[in-house]
Amino acid sequence: MTKIKLTYFDIQGVAEKVRLAFVLNGVDFEDVRIKHAEWQELKPKTKFGQLPLMQIDDGEEVAQSDAMLRFAATLGAAKLMPKEPIEQLKVNEAMGLVDDIARSWMPAHSIGMSPQKFGYEEGFQNTDEGKAKVLAMRENWLKTELPKFMKLVTALIEANGDEGFLASKDAPTIADCHMVPLLRNYQRGFMDGVPTTSLDEFTTVTAYIKRFLSIPEVAKYYEK
Amino acid sequence: MTKIKLTYFDIQGVAEKVRLAFVLNGVDFEDVRIKHAEWQELKPKTKFGQLPLMQIDDGEEVAQSDAMLRFAATLGAAKLMPKEPIEQLKVNEAMGLVDDIARSWMPAHSIGMSPQKFGYEEGFQNTDEGKAKVLAMRENWLKTELPKFMKLVTALIEANGDEGFLASKDAPTIADCHMVPLLRNYQRGFMDGVPTTSLDEFTTVTAYIKRFLSIPEVAKYYEK
Known part of the structure; x- marks a missing residue:
């Protein structure tokens, strides 16, 4: 099973769509919510200087919430994206x-x-x-x-x-x-x-x- | 062969990415470029009040350039979007x-x-x-x-x-x-x-x- 860690602030913002796709697809994911104070320290180390970030199976970090949403749609049972x-x-x-x-x-x-x-x-x-x-x-x-x-x-x-x-x-x-x-x-x-x-x-x-x-x-x- | 009509202004703007995907994929398409004067008349009849518009095989009009780009990628020989x-x-x-x-x-x-x-x-x-x-x-x-x-x-x-x-x-x-x-x-x-x-x-x-x-x-x- 794919191991997913999603890091964002403790708000809905642009990560909520990704969380919802995991929820609908029945995919367990680590829903990490950081404080703005932690963000100041983390920001310079991130790929695009942005949150959310997604990590798949402890691999490289991935940026861009739209890309994460589309990836989340490929993981589970629900047909969040049709094939045709x-x-x-x-x-x-x-x-x-x-x-x-x-x-x-x-x-x-x-x-x-x-x-x-x-x-x-x-x-x-x-x-x-x-x-x-x-x-x-x-x-x-x-x-x-x-x-x-x-x-x-x-x-x-x-x-x-x-x-x-x-x-x-x-x-x-x-x-x-x-x-x-x-x-x-x-x-x-x-x-x-x-x-x-x-x-x-x-x-x-x-x-x-x-x-x-x-x-x-x-x-x-x-x-x- | 799928028949495509793409309607936009005579500028690159947000349609150029779609045109490039068709070009790279070797897909013939009707590249309709309208004047701003024509647009005033056409606008109220369009789906979202926007250009570009795409028509596939004389079907319903489709809006949203990002959607068109992703569709164009599915049509031809070039691998504009990987499968995995x-x-x-x-x-x-x-x-x-x-x-x-x-x-x-x-x-x-x-x-x-x-x-x-x-x-x-x-x-x-x-x-x-x-x-x-x-x-x-x-x-x-x-x-x-x-x-x-x-x-x-x-x-x-x-x-x-x-x-x-x-x-x-x-x-x-x-x-x-x-x-x-x-x-x-x-x-x-x-x-x-x-x-x-x-x-x-x-x-x-x-x-x-x-x-x-x-x-x-x-x-x-x-x-x-």
Whole structure:
């Protein structure tokens, strides 16, 4: 049996999709969650200066969460990635839509941490002007961009029937592992300016999230 | 034989990786390049409101360039994607690094077109202050971020030997189709503030680009 160690911070972030794929596939893995203080020491020793990192059978460390997700899908019993190119295309198309949402959301999110990336002074997010800007950008994104994306997500789910997933009819794929943690960012109330009710009006989407979280393996994982 | 139609603007952009995969795989495809005026009319009719679009055997339209690239890799003779999960992991890890570079570059690039995405006034890029900001952000990125990424790219190439590609030793993969057009953005001189010499000091990288562009199928494609 393949021995897997996955190292990330103690948050969902970009590693959650990988964890979910292991959970769905019934693959035991060592779920290492480090503190930010440990990270400062570890960072210079890592391949790309990033987390998550994955180690397979005590081998070389591997970077990139998307690559880890795709690898996790090859390990277990669940069909998280279909075999036929034309069906893979559908899954990969949905994966791309998740990336589009994340990319679109990034400035409004990231300005609250790293305003200098966007041409503002360092520390701008802590000024009164900066705090107002962060909230205004997030509010505007939730009002204008989120509904456009939720329309696309709704259409993909509905094309797969009443019990549909994002790119499949009766069982999840890696696209769901990728999409659901992203969507839950708008429900979990941990980001300033993003109320837990943000998705409530998109009922196909909220039902889909519930359906995914009710899969026995997933429900058990989140019970812990 | 599968009939493929790929529709995009008459630029390299995010479709070039897909075109290169078809070229390397010797797959004939209809390379439709539309004008921005046509796009205004087409956009509301498209699946995700985006280009590129791909049509396979006159079927439904497919979106998402990453999905198209992965599909293109399944069609031809060239081994653009290995079969073994552990080798795929290496290719996918390199794919993720390309995405990281693109994501990091995005604000400095995009502020020149869509400053409102980053909390600035619409039209800011056309003011004196805005023009200076765009150039300063790009210059700063080229000076600070580009060298860090080029160090990682160099290490990946060198791990594959003197004639190495990004994730393979002797023949390109989809990771190269993805990486090379991105890298050429910093050599082609079409973006304000990005001189054609931007990559010159990273000699392993420039040699790698030349090696990829010298592959007979690729060279012939760019001769046109």
